[in-house]
Amino acid sequence: MTDVFVYDHVRTPRGKxxxxxxxxxxxxxxxxATTLRAIKARNxxxxxxxxxxxxxxxxxxxxxAGGDIARAAALAADYGDSVPGxxxxxxxxxGLDAVNFAAAQVMAGQHDMTVxxxxxxxxxxxxxxxxxxxxxxxSIAVKTYFMxxxxxxxxxxxxxxxxxTDVDAYAVESQKRSARSWEEGRFKNSVVPVKDINxxxxxxxxxxxxxxxxxxxxxxxxxxxxxxxxxxxFDAVAIQAHPEIEGVNHVHHAGNSSGIVDxxxxxxxxxxxxxKAAGLKPRARIRAFANIGSEPALMLTGxxxxxxxxxxxxGMTIGDIDLFExxxxxxxxxxxxxxxxxxxxxxINVCGGAIALGHPLGATGAMILGTVLDELERxxxxxxxxxLCIGAGMGTATIIERV
Numbered sequence: 207m208t209d210v211f212v213y214d215h216v217r218t219p220r221g222k223x224x225x226x227x228x229x230x231x232x233x234x235x236x237x238x239a240t241t242l243r244a245i246k247a248r249n250x251x252x253x254x255x256x257x258x259x260x261x262x263x264x265x266x267x268x269x270x271a272g273g274d275i276a277r278a279a280a281l282a283a284d285y286g287d288s289v290p291g292x293x294x295x296x297x298x299x300x301g302l303d304a305v306n307f308a309a310a311q312v313m314a315g316q317h318d319m320t321v322x323x324x325x326x327x328x329x330x331x332x333x334x335x336x337x338x339x340x341x342x343x344x345s346i347a348v349k350t351y352f353m354x355x356x357x358x359x360x361x362x363x364x365x366x367x368x369x370x371t372d373v374d375a376y377a378v379e380s381q382k383r384s385a386r387s388w389e390e391g392r393f394k395n396s397v398v399p400v401k402d403i404n405x406x407x408x409x410x411x412x413x414x415x416x417x418x419x420x421x422x423x424x425x426x427x428x429x430x431x432x433x434x435x436x437x438x439x440f441d442a443v444a445i446q447a448h449p450e451i452e453g454v455n456h457v458h459h460a461g462n463s464s465g466i467v468d469x470x471x472x473x474x475x476x477x478x479x480x481x482k483a484a485g486l487k488p489r490a491r492i493r494a495f496a497n498i499g500s501e502p503a504l505m506l507t508g509x510x511x512x513x514x515x516x517x518x519x520x521g522m523t524i525g526d527i528d529l530f531e532x533x534x535x536x537x538x539x540x541x542x543x544x545x546x547x548x549x550x551x552x553x554i555n556v557c558g559g560a561i562a563l564g565h566p567l568g569a570t571g572a573m574i575l576g577t578v579l580d581e582l583e584r585x586x587x588x589x590x591x592x593x594l595c596i597g598a599g600m601g602t603a604t605i606i607e608r609v
Contacts, residue, residue, distance in 0.1 A: 263300025
Protein backbone atom coordinates (compact mmCIF):
# COMPACT_ATOMS: atom_id res chain seq x y z
CA MET A 207 0.00 0.00 0.00
CA THR A 208 1.19 3.50 -0.87
CA ASP A 209 1.77 5.87 2.06
CA VAL A 210 -0.59 8.85 2.09
CA PHE A 211 0.32 12.15 3.70
CA VAL A 212 -1.53 15.21 4.91
CA TYR A 213 0.08 18.25 3.32
CA ASP A 214 -2.24 20.99 4.54
CA HIS A 215 -5.65 21.71 6.02
CA VAL A 216 -7.87 24.74 6.45
CA ARG A 217 -11.29 25.53 7.81
CA THR A 218 -13.65 28.45 7.95
CA PRO A 219 -14.64 29.89 11.31
CA ARG A 220 -17.90 28.45 12.57
CA GLY A 221 -20.81 30.86 12.31
CA LYS A 222 -23.97 30.53 14.40
CA UNK A 223 -26.41 28.40 12.45
CA UNK A 224 -29.32 30.79 12.75
CA UNK A 225 -30.74 33.59 10.67
CA UNK A 226 -28.76 36.11 12.74
CA UNK A 227 -25.51 34.19 12.35
CA UNK A 228 -22.68 35.93 10.51
CA UNK A 229 -22.49 33.26 7.80
CA UNK A 230 -26.22 33.05 7.10
CA UNK A 231 -25.79 35.17 3.96
CA UNK A 232 -23.10 32.79 2.64
CA UNK A 233 -24.19 29.74 0.65
CA UNK A 234 -22.86 26.27 1.33
CA UNK A 235 -21.25 26.43 -2.11
CA UNK A 236 -19.30 29.56 -1.20
CA UNK A 237 -18.26 28.16 2.19
CA UNK A 238 -16.83 25.08 0.50
CA ALA A 239 -15.21 27.09 -2.28
CA THR A 240 -13.55 29.35 0.33
CA THR A 241 -11.62 26.42 1.76
CA LEU A 242 -10.77 24.99 -1.66
CA ARG A 243 -9.40 28.37 -2.79
CA ALA A 244 -7.31 28.60 0.37
CA ILE A 245 -5.81 25.13 -0.12
CA LYS A 246 -4.99 26.01 -3.72
CA ALA A 247 -3.47 29.42 -2.93
CA ARG A 248 -1.52 28.41 0.19
CA ASN A 249 0.17 25.56 -1.63
CA UNK A 250 0.51 27.07 -5.08
CA UNK A 251 -1.34 24.13 -6.61
CA UNK A 252 -1.66 23.65 -10.32
CA UNK A 253 -4.96 21.87 -9.76
CA UNK A 254 -5.40 20.73 -13.35
CA UNK A 255 -2.05 18.96 -13.20
CA UNK A 256 -1.95 17.72 -9.61
CA UNK A 257 -5.43 17.27 -8.09
CA UNK A 258 -7.23 14.05 -8.99
CA UNK A 259 -10.46 14.52 -7.04
CA UNK A 260 -12.39 16.63 -4.52
CA UNK A 261 -14.42 14.72 -1.92
CA UNK A 262 -16.73 16.65 0.42
CA UNK A 263 -19.02 15.47 3.16
CA UNK A 264 -22.46 17.07 3.37
CA UNK A 265 -25.21 15.66 5.58
CA UNK A 266 -28.13 17.54 4.06
CA UNK A 267 -27.22 17.72 0.36
CA UNK A 268 -30.49 19.24 -0.81
CA UNK A 269 -31.51 22.56 -2.35
CA UNK A 270 -28.53 24.86 -2.74
CA ALA A 271 -26.30 22.28 -1.01
CA GLY A 272 -27.40 19.47 -3.31
CA GLY A 273 -26.43 18.34 -6.78
CA ASP A 274 -22.87 17.15 -5.96
CA ILE A 275 -21.65 20.23 -4.16
CA ALA A 276 -18.04 19.02 -4.34
CA ARG A 277 -17.89 19.38 -8.11
CA ALA A 278 -19.66 22.74 -7.99
CA ALA A 279 -17.30 23.99 -5.28
CA ALA A 280 -14.24 22.92 -7.27
CA LEU A 281 -15.50 24.88 -10.27
CA ALA A 282 -16.39 27.87 -8.10
CA ALA A 283 -12.87 27.80 -6.63
CA ASP A 284 -11.39 27.88 -10.15
CA TYR A 285 -9.90 24.42 -10.03
CA GLY A 286 -9.08 22.94 -13.40
CA ASP A 287 -12.04 21.66 -15.36
CA SER A 288 -10.42 18.21 -15.23
CA VAL A 289 -10.83 18.03 -11.41
CA PRO A 290 -13.95 15.99 -10.57
CA GLY A 291 -15.87 16.05 -7.30
CA UNK A 292 -18.08 13.80 -5.24
CA UNK A 293 -20.29 14.41 -2.22
CA UNK A 294 -20.61 11.72 0.49
CA UNK A 295 -22.81 11.31 3.55
CA UNK A 296 -22.19 9.28 6.65
CA UNK A 297 -24.02 11.71 8.88
CA UNK A 298 -21.71 13.39 11.43
CA UNK A 299 -18.60 11.51 10.26
CA UNK A 300 -18.94 12.65 6.65
CA GLY A 301 -15.99 15.05 6.80
CA LEU A 302 -13.67 12.46 8.30
CA ASP A 303 -14.90 9.78 5.93
CA ALA A 304 -14.16 12.14 3.03
CA VAL A 305 -10.55 12.25 4.25
CA ASN A 306 -10.51 8.46 4.62
CA PHE A 307 -12.00 7.93 1.16
CA ALA A 308 -9.38 10.23 -0.32
CA ALA A 309 -6.63 8.43 1.60
CA ALA A 310 -7.89 5.10 0.30
CA GLN A 311 -7.70 6.36 -3.28
CA VAL A 312 -4.07 7.31 -2.79
CA MET A 313 -3.19 4.18 -0.82
CA ALA A 314 -4.60 2.06 -3.64
CA GLY A 315 -2.43 3.87 -6.16
CA GLN A 316 -5.39 5.10 -8.17
CA HIS A 317 -4.99 8.78 -7.29
CA ASP A 318 -1.89 10.80 -6.41
CA MET A 319 -3.34 13.91 -4.75
CA THR A 320 -6.87 14.62 -3.53
CA VAL A 321 -8.61 17.38 -1.59
CA UNK A 322 -11.13 16.16 1.00
CA UNK A 323 -13.30 17.85 3.60
CA UNK A 324 -16.87 18.88 4.14
CA UNK A 325 -19.42 21.64 4.37
CA UNK A 326 -22.72 22.40 6.09
CA UNK A 327 -24.80 25.56 6.08
CA UNK A 328 -27.15 24.76 8.92
CA UNK A 329 -28.64 28.25 8.95
CA UNK A 330 -29.71 27.97 5.30
CA UNK A 331 -30.43 24.24 4.91
CA UNK A 332 -32.13 23.00 8.06
CA UNK A 333 -30.89 19.92 9.88
CA UNK A 334 -32.85 16.92 8.66
CA UNK A 335 -33.89 18.64 5.42
CA UNK A 336 -32.80 15.59 3.44
CA UNK A 337 -35.29 13.40 5.31
CA UNK A 338 -34.87 9.65 5.68
CA UNK A 339 -36.74 6.44 6.38
CA UNK A 340 -35.32 5.58 9.80
CA UNK A 341 -37.35 8.01 11.94
CA UNK A 342 -40.64 7.69 10.06
CA UNK A 343 -40.94 4.20 8.59
CA UNK A 344 -42.22 1.77 11.27
CA SER A 345 -40.68 -1.20 9.46
CA ILE A 346 -37.22 0.05 10.49
CA ALA A 347 -37.98 2.43 13.38
CA VAL A 348 -39.70 -0.15 15.60
CA LYS A 349 -37.21 -3.01 15.20
CA THR A 350 -34.23 -0.72 15.90
CA TYR A 351 -35.82 1.18 18.84
CA PHE A 352 -35.52 4.52 17.06
CA MET A 353 -35.24 7.53 19.34
CA UNK A 354 -33.90 11.06 18.78
CA UNK A 355 -30.20 11.55 19.47
CA UNK A 356 -30.85 13.65 22.55
CA UNK A 357 -32.74 10.77 24.16
CA UNK A 358 -29.86 8.43 23.26
CA UNK A 359 -27.40 10.86 24.85
CA UNK A 360 -29.49 10.92 28.03
CA UNK A 361 -29.71 7.12 27.89
CA UNK A 362 -25.91 6.92 27.77
CA UNK A 363 -25.67 9.24 30.77
CA UNK A 364 -28.19 7.12 32.65
CA UNK A 365 -26.67 3.76 31.75
CA UNK A 366 -23.08 4.74 32.50
CA UNK A 367 -23.71 6.92 35.55
CA UNK A 368 -23.09 10.50 34.42
CA UNK A 369 -24.97 13.14 36.38
CA UNK A 370 -26.14 16.60 35.38
CA THR A 371 -23.12 17.93 37.28
CA ASP A 372 -20.78 15.69 35.27
CA VAL A 373 -22.05 16.77 31.87
CA ASP A 374 -22.23 20.45 32.81
CA ALA A 375 -18.69 20.40 34.20
CA TYR A 376 -17.47 18.89 30.95
CA ALA A 377 -19.25 21.62 28.98
CA VAL A 378 -17.70 24.40 31.05
CA GLU A 379 -14.25 22.96 30.39
CA SER A 380 -14.93 22.79 26.65
CA GLN A 381 -15.74 26.49 26.66
CA LYS A 382 -12.60 27.31 28.63
CA ARG A 383 -10.35 25.27 26.34
CA SER A 384 -11.84 26.74 23.17
CA ALA A 385 -11.44 30.30 24.42
CA ARG A 386 -7.86 29.61 25.51
CA SER A 387 -7.06 28.08 22.13
CA TRP A 388 -8.15 31.27 20.38
CA GLU A 389 -6.31 33.45 22.89
CA GLU A 390 -3.10 31.47 22.39
CA GLY A 391 -3.39 31.50 18.60
CA ARG A 392 -3.73 27.74 18.21
CA PHE A 393 -6.16 28.14 15.31
CA LYS A 394 -4.49 31.06 13.54
CA ASN A 395 -2.71 29.02 10.87
CA SER A 396 -5.71 26.95 9.85
CA VAL A 397 -8.76 29.24 10.02
CA VAL A 398 -9.34 31.21 6.82
CA PRO A 399 -11.73 34.17 6.90
CA VAL A 400 -14.97 34.16 4.96
CA LYS A 401 -15.29 37.25 2.79
CA ASP A 402 -18.08 38.82 0.77
CA ILE A 403 -18.05 39.56 -2.95
CA ASN A 404 -16.17 42.80 -2.29
CA UNK A 405 -13.41 41.10 -0.33
CA UNK A 406 -14.64 42.42 3.01
CA UNK A 407 -14.30 39.94 5.86
CA UNK A 408 -17.62 38.63 7.13
CA UNK A 409 -16.24 36.33 9.83
CA UNK A 410 -12.75 35.35 10.92
CA UNK A 411 -13.40 33.81 14.34
CA UNK A 412 -15.72 31.11 15.74
CA UNK A 413 -18.80 32.92 16.99
CA UNK A 414 -20.69 30.20 18.86
CA UNK A 415 -18.37 30.24 21.88
CA UNK A 416 -19.59 31.41 25.27
CA UNK A 417 -16.37 31.77 27.32
CA UNK A 418 -18.22 33.19 30.31
CA UNK A 419 -20.17 29.93 30.80
CA UNK A 420 -20.21 28.68 34.39
CA UNK A 421 -21.79 25.83 36.29
CA UNK A 422 -24.25 28.35 37.67
CA UNK A 423 -25.31 29.64 34.25
CA UNK A 424 -25.73 26.11 32.90
CA UNK A 425 -27.65 25.16 36.02
CA UNK A 426 -30.41 27.54 34.99
CA UNK A 427 -31.11 25.64 31.75
CA UNK A 428 -33.87 23.06 31.65
CA UNK A 429 -33.12 19.64 30.11
CA UNK A 430 -34.01 19.72 26.43
CA UNK A 431 -35.41 16.23 25.93
CA UNK A 432 -37.85 15.74 28.80
CA UNK A 433 -40.93 16.52 26.73
CA UNK A 434 -40.15 14.16 23.86
CA UNK A 435 -38.92 11.55 26.31
CA UNK A 436 -41.74 11.54 28.85
CA UNK A 437 -44.64 12.74 26.72
CA UNK A 438 -43.46 11.69 23.29
CA UNK A 439 -42.96 8.12 24.40
CA PHE A 440 -39.25 7.84 23.72
CA ASP A 441 -38.30 7.17 27.35
CA ALA A 442 -40.42 4.04 27.09
CA VAL A 443 -38.55 3.08 23.93
CA ALA A 444 -35.23 3.59 25.71
CA ILE A 445 -36.33 1.35 28.58
CA GLN A 446 -37.50 -1.31 26.12
CA ALA A 447 -34.11 -1.26 24.47
CA HIS A 448 -32.28 -1.25 27.81
CA PRO A 449 -34.52 -2.80 30.47
CA GLU A 450 -31.66 -2.67 32.97
CA ILE A 451 -32.50 1.02 33.56
CA GLU A 452 -35.63 2.04 35.49
CA GLY A 453 -35.99 5.44 33.85
CA VAL A 454 -34.09 7.99 31.79
CA ASN A 455 -32.24 10.75 33.63
CA HIS A 456 -32.50 13.78 31.35
CA VAL A 457 -29.32 15.80 31.72
CA HIS A 458 -28.57 17.31 28.31
CA HIS A 459 -29.51 20.79 27.12
CA ALA A 460 -28.21 23.37 24.67
CA GLY A 461 -25.27 24.22 26.90
CA ASN A 462 -23.77 20.73 27.07
CA SER A 463 -24.63 19.61 23.52
CA SER A 464 -22.98 20.51 20.22
CA GLY A 465 -23.87 23.87 18.72
CA ILE A 466 -25.68 24.30 15.38
CA VAL A 467 -23.31 26.22 13.10
CA ASP A 468 -22.23 26.89 9.52
CA UNK A 469 -18.76 26.00 8.26
CA UNK A 470 -16.48 24.15 5.87
CA UNK A 471 -13.08 22.47 5.87
CA UNK A 472 -10.58 21.09 3.38
CA UNK A 473 -7.59 18.74 3.73
CA UNK A 474 -4.88 18.19 1.10
CA UNK A 475 -3.70 14.59 0.85
CA UNK A 476 -1.31 12.85 -1.49
CA UNK A 477 1.51 10.39 -1.94
CA UNK A 478 5.18 11.32 -1.60
CA UNK A 479 5.72 11.78 -5.33
CA UNK A 480 2.78 14.16 -5.72
CA UNK A 481 3.94 16.19 -2.75
CA LYS A 482 7.42 16.44 -4.20
CA ALA A 483 6.05 17.50 -7.58
CA ALA A 484 4.09 20.27 -5.83
CA GLY A 485 7.07 21.31 -3.73
CA LEU A 486 5.28 20.46 -0.50
CA LYS A 487 6.49 19.02 2.79
CA PRO A 488 4.23 16.39 4.42
CA ARG A 489 2.87 17.18 7.87
CA ALA A 490 1.39 13.82 8.87
CA ARG A 491 0.80 10.30 7.61
CA ILE A 492 -2.57 8.61 7.64
CA ARG A 493 -1.71 5.40 9.47
CA ALA A 494 -5.09 3.63 9.56
CA PHE A 495 -8.84 4.21 9.54
CA ALA A 496 -11.99 2.20 10.15
CA ASN A 497 -15.78 2.30 10.26
CA ILE A 498 -18.19 0.23 12.30
CA GLY A 499 -21.88 -0.18 13.04
CA SER A 500 -22.96 0.00 16.68
CA GLU A 501 -26.21 -0.42 18.58
CA PRO A 502 -28.81 1.90 16.98
CA ALA A 503 -30.65 2.64 20.23
CA LEU A 504 -27.59 3.79 22.17
CA MET A 505 -26.52 5.19 18.81
CA LEU A 506 -23.69 7.42 20.06
CA THR A 507 -21.29 4.85 21.51
CA GLY A 508 -19.85 3.99 18.08
CA UNK A 509 -16.53 5.76 18.87
CA UNK A 510 -15.81 3.18 21.58
CA UNK A 511 -16.49 0.28 19.22
CA UNK A 512 -14.61 1.69 16.24
CA UNK A 513 -11.60 2.63 18.35
CA UNK A 514 -11.24 -0.97 19.51
CA UNK A 515 -11.50 -2.15 15.91
CA UNK A 516 -9.02 0.43 14.63
CA UNK A 517 -6.40 -0.15 17.29
CA UNK A 518 -6.50 -3.88 16.61
CA UNK A 519 -6.21 -3.23 12.88
CA UNK A 520 -3.23 -0.91 13.41
CA GLY A 521 -1.53 -3.19 15.95
CA MET A 522 -1.64 -0.44 18.57
CA THR A 523 -2.97 0.13 22.06
CA ILE A 524 -4.60 3.11 23.74
CA GLY A 525 -1.24 3.88 25.30
CA ASP A 526 0.27 4.43 21.85
CA ILE A 527 -2.00 7.43 21.20
CA ASP A 528 -0.76 10.82 22.38
CA LEU A 529 -3.91 12.84 21.72
CA PHE A 530 -7.56 12.00 21.09
CA GLU A 531 -10.11 14.12 19.27
CA UNK A 532 -13.74 13.05 19.68
CA UNK A 533 -16.56 15.21 18.39
CA UNK A 534 -18.53 16.64 21.29
CA UNK A 535 -21.97 15.77 19.98
CA UNK A 536 -23.15 15.58 23.59
CA UNK A 537 -21.11 15.67 26.79
CA UNK A 538 -22.02 12.09 27.71
CA UNK A 539 -20.50 10.80 24.46
CA UNK A 540 -17.05 12.01 25.45
CA UNK A 541 -17.45 11.02 29.11
CA UNK A 542 -18.36 7.47 28.09
CA UNK A 543 -15.36 7.29 25.75
CA UNK A 544 -13.00 8.48 28.48
CA UNK A 545 -14.56 5.99 30.89
CA UNK A 546 -14.30 3.06 28.47
CA UNK A 547 -10.58 3.54 27.85
CA UNK A 548 -9.54 5.30 31.07
CA UNK A 549 -8.34 8.32 29.09
CA UNK A 550 -7.34 11.36 31.18
CA UNK A 551 -9.04 14.60 30.21
CA UNK A 552 -5.72 16.25 29.39
CA UNK A 553 -5.31 13.93 26.38
CA ILE A 554 -8.68 14.44 24.70
CA ASN A 555 -10.23 17.49 23.00
CA VAL A 556 -7.45 19.62 24.42
CA CYS A 557 -8.44 22.64 22.30
CA GLY A 558 -12.13 22.45 23.22
CA GLY A 559 -14.80 21.05 20.95
CA ALA A 560 -18.24 21.26 19.40
CA ILE A 561 -20.03 22.12 22.65
CA ALA A 562 -18.24 25.46 22.53
CA LEU A 563 -17.32 25.79 18.86
CA GLY A 564 -20.26 24.10 17.16
CA HIS A 565 -20.76 21.09 14.89
CA PRO A 566 -21.24 21.86 11.15
CA LEU A 567 -22.30 18.28 10.46
CA GLY A 568 -20.62 17.45 7.16
CA ALA A 569 -17.44 19.42 7.91
CA THR A 570 -16.66 18.57 11.53
CA GLY A 571 -14.66 15.40 10.93
CA ALA A 572 -12.20 17.19 8.65
CA MET A 573 -12.07 20.15 11.04
CA ILE A 574 -11.12 18.12 14.10
CA LEU A 575 -8.49 16.14 12.20
CA GLY A 576 -6.86 19.44 11.35
CA THR A 577 -7.19 20.70 14.92
CA VAL A 578 -5.40 17.71 16.39
CA LEU A 579 -2.68 17.82 13.72
CA ASP A 580 -1.96 21.44 14.64
CA GLU A 581 -1.84 20.42 18.29
CA LEU A 582 0.58 17.55 17.60
CA GLU A 583 2.88 20.02 15.90
CA ARG A 584 2.50 22.64 18.64
CA UNK A 585 3.32 20.20 21.43
CA UNK A 586 5.84 18.00 19.61
CA UNK A 587 3.70 14.92 20.12
CA UNK A 588 3.50 12.16 17.54
CA UNK A 589 0.23 10.26 17.20
CA UNK A 590 -3.46 11.14 17.35
CA UNK A 591 -6.77 9.32 16.99
CA UNK A 592 -9.77 11.20 15.57
CA UNK A 593 -13.30 9.79 15.90
CA LEU A 594 -16.97 10.73 15.77
CA CYS A 595 -20.28 9.22 16.84
CA ILE A 596 -22.84 8.86 14.06
CA GLY A 597 -26.61 8.74 13.72
CA ALA A 598 -28.23 5.31 13.39
CA GLY A 599 -25.42 3.79 15.44
CA MET A 600 -22.03 3.93 13.73
CA GLY A 601 -18.49 5.09 14.37
CA THR A 602 -15.60 6.33 12.21
CA ALA A 603 -11.99 6.76 13.35
CA THR A 604 -8.61 7.67 11.90
CA ILE A 605 -5.07 7.50 13.27
CA ILE A 606 -2.53 10.04 12.08
CA GLU A 607 1.20 10.26 12.78
CA ARG A 608 3.10 13.52 12.61
CA VAL A 609 5.94 13.52 10.08
